[in-house]
C-alpha cells in the first residue's frame with residue numbers, strides 16, 4: 357500500500373545521503389507523521405487541532421551562523437480560527453525541510469509568513485538573524501531572496517509564459533528585453549520546457565504550469581550580485597499532477613536543491629499527504 361511513498365522516500369534518502377557527503381546537507385522529505393524522525397530527517401507537523409507541534413529531531417548544532425530563516429513562537433488567527441499556535445523552527449543553509457499535516461491546519465499560511473506575504477499576529481520571523489517586521493516590500497531584496505512556488509502555480513493569466521517567467525526582471529532590472537528573453541529560455545530549458553515562451557497559461561497542461569512557476573522562482577538578475585534566490589518555498593508543487601508529471605517536478609526540485617538552494621516544501625509525494 358505504501359509502495360509509492362516508500363519508493364519515493366528511499367530515493368530521497370539516497371539522495372540525501374549523497375548530498376550529506378558532498379555538502380553536509382540535512383534534508384527532510386514527505387512521510388506520514390509516524391515516520392517523522394526516522395532516518396535522521398527533521399520535519400514539522402501541523403496537527404488537526406491546529407496546534408502546531410514541532411516534531412523535528414532538532415539538529416544539534418550550537419552554531420547558528422548557518423541559519424537562514426527562523427520562526428520563533430509564531431501565532432496566526434483568521435477571525436475566530438486559531439491556525440498557528442506557537443510554531444518554532446529553524447531552516448539552515450542547504451537544508452531541505454518538509455511540512456505535512458491535514459487540510460486547513462496552516463501549512464500554506466506558514467509558507468506565506470516565511471515569504472513575507474502574511475504577517476504573524478504574534479511571534480517573530482528572523483531572516484539571517486535579522487527580525488523581519490511586517491510584510492516584505494517590492495524593494496526588499498536585502499538579506500535573503502526567497503522564491504515561492506504557489507500551490508496553484510499562480511501564473512498571470514493574461515501574460516505569456518515569457519512574461520510570467522521574466523516578470524521580476526522586466527519589472528525590477530535594467531536588463532534589456534533580449535537578454536531577459538534569453539535568460540527566460542534558459543530557465544525554461546532547465547525545467548524541461550522549450551518553445552512555449554509565446555503561449556498563454558491557458559494553453560499549458562497542469563504539469564507545464566508548475567514547471568513554468570518553478571522557472572519563475574529560480575530566475576534572477578545575472579547583472580547583480582547576491583540576488584540569486586537561496587530559499588525556495590514550494591506549496592504542494594505536485595498537487596493535481598499524475599505520477600509521471602509529479603516525478604518530473606520532484607526531480608526538478610531535487611536538481612535545483614543540488615545547485616545549492618535551501619528548500620522548504622509542503623505537500624504530497626505521489627498523491628499521499
Ligand SMILES: Nc1ncnc2c1ncn2[C@@H]1O[C@H](COP(=O)(O)OP(=O)(O)OP(=O)(O)O)[C@@H](O)[C@H]1O
Pocket residue numbers: 434437439457458459460461462463464465466
Ligand atoms: N486569508 C485568509 N482569510 C481567512 N481565512 C484564511 C485565510 N487564509 C487561510 N485561511 C484559513 O486558514 C486555515 C489554514 O489555511 P491554509 O491554507 O494555511 O491550510 P493548509 O494546511 O495549507 O490547507 P490545505 O492542505 O487544504 O491546502 C484554513 O481554515 C483557511 O480557510
